[in-house]
Amino acid sequence: MPTYTYLLQVLPRGGGSWATLREPRTGASLSGTFGVLEAAESGLPDAAMAVMDHYRKMELKLRISFWKGRRLNERLYTNEISCMVYDDGSVAVAEAIQQEVRNRPKEKPHRIRTDCPHAPHDASCGHSGPCQQVHRGPECEAVRPACPACFQEEHSTTIPGLVEEIRRSGELVCRCSSCEALAFKFDADLVCGTCQWLVPHVNEELEDRFLANGGEFAPPPGFCIGCSQQMPGSKRSFSFDCPKCGSNVYLTLDSAKPGGTIATMCPNSECGLYITIPASTWCQECGQNLRPPDAARRLTLAANEIRLTESSDVREDEGTRLARRLAKAAESATRRYSYLTEEQKNLLLDNGFLDSLFSSPSPLADWVRDVVEIRAVGHEIYRSGGMRALQEAHQRVMELGLNYRIAARTVEQYWDGIGDWRN
Numbered sequence: 001m002p003t004y005t006y007l008l009q010v011l012p013r014g015g016g017s018w019a020t021l022r023e024p025r026t027g028a029s030l031s032g033t034f035g036v037l038e039a040a041e042s043g044l045p046d047a048a049m050a051v052m053d054h055y056r057k058m059e060l061k062l063r064i065s066f067w068k069g070r071r072l073n074e075r076l077y078t079n080e081i082s083c084m085v086y087d088d089g090s091v092a093v094a095e096a097i098q099q100e101v102r103n104r105p106k107e108k109p110h111r112i113r114t115d116c117p118h119a120p121h122d123a124s125c126g127h128s129g130p131c132q133q134v135h136r137g138p139e140c141e142a143v144r145p146a147c148p149a150c151f152q153e154e155h156s157t158t159i160p161g162l163v164e165e166i167r168r169s170g171e172l173v174c175r176c177s178s179c180e181a182l183a184f185k186f187d188a189d190l191v192c193g194t195c196q197w198l199v200p201h202v203n204e205e206l207e208d209r210f211l212a213n214g215g216e217f218a219p220p221p222g223f224c225i226g227c228s229q230q231m232p233g234s235k236r237s238f239s240f241d242c243p244k245c246g247s248n249v250y251l252t253l254d255s256a257k258p259g260g261t262i263a264t265m266c267p268n269s270e271c272g273l274y275i276t277i278p279a280s281t282w283c284q285e286c287g288q289n290l291r292p293p294d295a296a297r298r299l300t301l302a303a304n305e306i307r308l309t310e311s312s313d314v315r316e317d318e319g320t321r322l323a324r325r326l327a328k329a330a331e332s333a334t335r336r337y338s339y340l341t342e343e344q345k346n347l348l349l350d351n352g353f354l355d356s357l358f359s360s361p362s363p364l365a366d367w368v369r370d371v372v373e374i375r376a377v378g379h380e381i382y383r384s385g386g387m388r389a390l391q392e393a394h395q396r397v398m399e400l401g402l403n404y405r406i407a408a409r410t411v412e413q414y415w416d417g418i419g420d421w422r423n
Helices: 041-058 094-103 128-134 159-170 200-210 293-303 318-337 342-347 351-356 366-399 402-414
Strands: 003-011 034-038 061-070 082-085 090-094 171-174 185-186 238-240 248-252 262-267 272-277
Touching: 003 041, 041 061, 041 082, 041 248, 082 094, 090 094, 159 171, 159 185, 171 342, 185 200, 272 293, 318 402, 342 366, 351 366, 366 402
Parallel strands: none
Antiparallel strands: 003 034, 003 061, 061 082, 082 090, 171 185, 238 248, 262 272
16 A cells, blocks of 8 residues: 655635644644555545544644655655645645646745834744744744733734734724733734834833723723623634643634533543533623633633643743743643653653754654753753753742642753753
């Protein structure tokens, strides 16, 4: 039976280019969207439909491309695609794909907007991967709005989507995904006219407007006081990590009864945990709409007796941010550990194996991703500041509180062999 490498892609709701599916929390490609299978050439459409079935609930347009042979560690080129299967069952053969590629206009190379007085706050920050789309993470220089009520960074929307909504509506009052306050008031003055990104002083302006209003803004007339005007984005879907194994769970609730408790099963067949989505994830005023994604995720994990790592306060120093990042990775690694095979557990003790994955061209598997992140951060700290910097970073994790002692011990364990660090 011939072997094929496949890649599943989605078309974003707002249109644009086909893209790979990524976990909202980490930006890593979702497992199962890239892999190898065996099938006769005539059986590729059926094989594609079987792969797509798991992702149809997202209600996005899907397609799968196939390349002949096993190409897990090779570059995949468009001119080598054997066939392409779409979610409606249509199939594009190699000849048609190549003709489309030849007719496609050449893309303009990405460049820094030298004419923008605010660069590099826009997409010209140069970061790749998920950062290029939503500019997550404290290391990115791009501007992101922070809630003037709770000072938590807002991750529920891409900046281009927010800017488009501001341009369409003129004035926009938005709800924070963390504290749920109607605390954001945007207008065209907060959008850079050159690069169509938020201006660098947006957070200072948002805070001034919030204080001048005396706190939370009133919802528009006729809108529910509990759920109106959330940050632009999906209103009836959210994602979180399985409380048992850590696999990503993505939920669309269009078919669910509003206001009720929902039970769903972890997509990891080896886990099979039934997860409770509490009634409190719905608006407590009208009971018809989901609360903001961060709140829905927090309430879901709490209902399943999982403690969340605190959100990042934009006023925290970089040392505390790094400590929370390490703690979150350590907690996730600990949660997954008991569900690993003996072979996987042994590999987690192999420092050479873990370090070899830093520059892997393929997305890392869920079971090893968090541990590799812990070691990568440890190496980076050691290179920049030596053993003293490592010790100080570990101490910062300890200082997050008594509940983080296990996380600190996990970090200590996976830093073994970095410099003079010994577990």
